Amino acid sequence: MTLRLSTAGESHGPALVAIMSGLPAGLELDREAIDRDLKRRQEGYGRSPRQQIEQDRVEVLAGLRQGRTLGTPLALVVRNNDHKNWTWGMNPWQPEGEPHGKGTKAVTLPRPGHADLPGVLKYDHDDVRNSLERASARHTAVHVAVGGVAKAMLATIGITVEGSTVDEPHLKERIDEARKARDTVGGVIEVRARNVPVGLGSYAEKDDRLDARLAFALMGIQAVKGVEIGDGFALADMLGSEAHDELRPGFTRDTNHAGGLEGGISNGEEIIIRAAMKPLPTLMKPLASVDLETHEAGLALVERSDVAAVEALAVIAEAAVAWELARTAHEKFGGDSIGDFVAAHRAYVERIANR
Ligand SMILES: Cc1cc2nc3c(=O)[nH]c(=O)nc-3n(C[C@H](O)[C@H](O)[C@H](O)COP(=O)(O)O)c2cc1C
Numbered sequence: 483m484t485l486r487l488s489t490a491g492e493s494h495g496p497a498l499v500a501i502m503s504g505l506p507a508g509l510e511l512d513r514e515a516i517d518r519d520l521k522r523r524q525e526g527y528g529r530s531p532r533q534q535i536e537q538d539r540v541e542v543l544a545g546l547r548q549g550r551t552l553g554t555p556l557a558l559v560v561r562n563n564d565h566k567n568w569t570w571g572m573n574p575w576q577p578e579g580e581p582h583g584k585g586t587k588a589v590t591l592p593r594p595g596h597a598d599l600p601g602v603l604k605y606d607h608d609d610v611r612n613s614l615e616r617a618s619a620r621h622t623a624v625h626v627a628v629g630g631v632a633k634a635m636l637a638t639i640g641i642t643v644e645g646s647t648v649d650e651p652h653l654k655e656r657i658d659e660a661r662k663a664r665d666t667v668g669g670v671i672e673v674r675a676r677n678v679p680v681g682l683g684s685y686a687e688k689d690d691r692l693d694a695r696l697a698f699a700l701m702g703i704q705a706v707k708g709v710e711i712g713d714g715f716a717l718a719d720m721l722g723s724e725a726h727d728e729l730r731p732g733f734t735r736d737t738n739h740a741g742g743l744e745g746g747i748s749n750g751e752e753i754i755i756r757a758a759m760k761p762l763p764t765l766m767k768p769l770a771s772v773d774l775e776t777h778e779a780g781l782a783l784v785e786r787s788d789v790a791a792v793e794a795l796a797v798i799a800e801a802a803v804a805w806e807l808a809r810t811a812h813e814k815f816g817g818d819s820i821g822d823f824v825a826a827h828r829a830y831v832e833r834i835a836n837r
Contacts, residue, residue: 483818485809489624491560492615494568494585498624500558502631504812505545507553508820509635516540516630519797520560523626526793528657528667530786535564540627553818556631560623572615585611590774593782595763602774610774610783619704619791622798629801632808638820639827641807645673645800647792648756661789664766668705668759669792673803678742679831680750682810691746692810699802700757703795708758712741727751733837755803759795762788 483504491498520538538560545556570577571585589610592598601613633643647653648670660667683692697709717725717739727735735751742753763769764787771782788794815830817823 483812485805485812487628487805489621489628491562491621491624492572493618493620494562494564494572494615495574496565496572497559497561498621500624500628501555502545502558502628503555505551505553505556505631505635506812506817506820506823507551509551509631509638510549510820511546511551511631511634513540513549515634516627519626519630519801520623523623523794523797526791527654528661528788528790528792529794530788532564532786536623537563538623540630551820558624558627558631560627562620571611589614589783590776591768591771591780591783592774593763593765594769594771595760598783608774617704619794619798622703622794622801625805626797626801629798629804632801632804635808635820635823636804636811638824639679639811639815640677641675641811642677643673643675643800643804643807645671645796645798645803647796648672653790653792657790660761666762666765666788667790667792668761669790669795670756670758671792671796671799672754672756673700673796673799675742675753675803675807678748678750678753678807679827680748680834681830682748682807682814683743683746685745685747688746692748692806693743693746695806695810696743696753696755696803699806700755700799703757703798703802705759705762705791706757706795706799707760710756711743712754713739714741714756753803753807757795757799759792762791764788 485504487500487502489500517539524533524538541559543557543559545552545554567583568585570582588608592610597613597617598610601617602610607613656667684690688694693711700706700709725739727737727740729735738751741755742748742751764785766784768781768784771780773780815823815826817826
């Protein structure tokens, strides 16, 4: 059975939800480990005051009994504490009484760089909020919870996944300067997956390729505009003799320019993938916009917003890579129970070791 994921939830709605299906039964989950990742996502320099309102915690509504998966759909929830300030504006039903709280006035000044203009035109909305609420990266919270489940599954076969920002010595200063100028910044993150066996993914069809699937997983995150695997763009300037990782007896290598992927298949080396994040589109010094109602020039919506979210992106990207690797590993090793999954992995690794 393939692992599948569906999510729902608006930024200021009552909650974010995820349903994961196809998970093997008997996988042990650690609530605190998932909550730690949720906390990591909220941290980082340059985040907005929203992070003080939210204290993300995972709740499980189905698919888990006494800490172990049942092999049935796993339903995860992360609530939005901030919803209490938006109960009228984000009411799922026609609200009663006088408008109160936030989100009661239609937003008509789309922010360049956000989903605002294409969203309202595509869906024929009058209020930009009807687009921005889902386009917002708030729902990455529940994706991080999903990543926690994926990491638990990968850990049973020894795979670890870790995201971090790519060393930028002056990140804090850059964020401070941007904040002072009422501007925003982006950045670069890296995810490394260790102990991935050779043979995940395939060259058979392009959507089987693990490099393509990992790039898709990262591109699917808001504000990610570039992805590279291994030495990525730098490979274009190298000679073949410099770029490729020569083989030594015992099938070892001294280098890993390929980032652990050849022919769309994991090659047994560490998987290394990076993503570039654009500067966030909501500026306190708003960009030029045009009013959707009057068609007159104006200034884009200003709403409480992060100056930077690159450290959060590292956690979200880690979750996205973990989920994609868990899916690929489950396609290869299968198993309705976690024991079957682990046994199939063990048998496969033994076969490879004997080559
Ligand atoms: C962790 C994270 C936090 C973000 N926070 C903000 C924010 O506070 N303000 C903002 O304008 N954009 C923020 N973004 C980026 C927007 O969600 C994103 O630019 C927007 O949805 C448009 O999508 P696109 O950039 O992929 O085209 C954030 C993205 C991530 C990954």
